[in-house]
Amino acid sequence: MILQVKELSKSYGKKLAVNKISFSVEEGQIFALLGPNGAGKTTTLKCILGLRKEDSGKIYLGGTYAYLPEKKELYKYLTVEKMIEITQNISKMFRKEKAVELINDFKISLKEKIANLSHGMLTQVYISLVFAEDVDIYFLDEPTWGLDPLMRSKVIELVRKMSLEGKTIVYTSHILPEVEKVADVVAIMNHGKILELDFLDNLKEKYVACVVGKNENVEGYLFKETEKENVYITLKEKAIGKIEPVTFENIFEAIVRTDKRTANL
Template identity: 35%
Template structure:
């Protein structure tokens, strides 16, 4: 059980404000939704243990791999060279899974990362994330800059290679394009969690509304700081 209790984080101002959250990992994909500045990225960085000077408690997240919203793969290397590098750096990197994923994508493992298009580089970053054997995947806006066709490929990749015993949390603004991917939803605003529920329970509570419409409805009367 991923447990977050009374979590607060501040820099010049409060970014996370007394968050309490419990997630039972069972292979589900959770949407982390909220406007810019709501604290989504900060929450992910805390869960990934990148931000450590916070108030409150975070327990049982397990092994974590974060896909940040910026490029981090060395572009002067080939895919095969990245296999060797990541295998040396990360004890969670599964070379057999990496070969399987990149064979599935039908990518030339001896091609330089720098030679790929922007959309292909998005695929590479997601693929390398999924090569890790971890309990928690955290994806920060993984599909923000890709075309609809590439988006479908990436969604398929997540569904096929995600963890089946842990949890995958995806921060995104593309609710309409990804709503069929999610099992649960967390709505954030102003550093607080407004709602955490399963998608079927949300549809039961808000009959006739899409996930995008539910998001708008929940946020309609929330003041923006």
């Protein structure tokens, strides 16, 4: 195990941003932390990286790491080339040739000023700088935010390649089809809690939708209501009535929309 988080909590004043969450990540795994805005994903990453001090809980991080923050900001008045040079001077693990190769792959000129890059291009430069670090674990906070579909695929391809090389990836995202393409394990967060944590394949396997009459009660997440029927998303063994398959998106939506306590799972 390369990362273990145990009972981590963090508040900002009265706001409980992360509420006793636990998970662990194995070497070489791609671990996706999912959840709607404000779920507590960034705070979790920041506590792991020591950028925020947790209120309670234990964190074990057993390797070198690099971090792609949610706010992708680089020094505006430098060129991409200068940015690479500076990064090389401050980081022992940085491989200049790798950064240049990745930036060339994204078809961005090394002579370009950071200020002239579009949001997507800036993200690509930042991702290249992060992946050029020869570390054990990469923490990526919304690495594909603001990228067009082609570029998103490219980044996801990179994530997969790094994982094949034995690197560990922990990343946050809102984009479920993309997560589905690449993640080994997913943790679904809402209101500071992890509501579901499993291998993606297990998760898709263990839930089904069941359609029951209005007066029937199912232990599960109420997903849809029609005049005559209710549709629940529930664990296979708890399902009654007419059973239908569900997509990962359905499962995510149901878990995030319904409070776990009312779901009785």
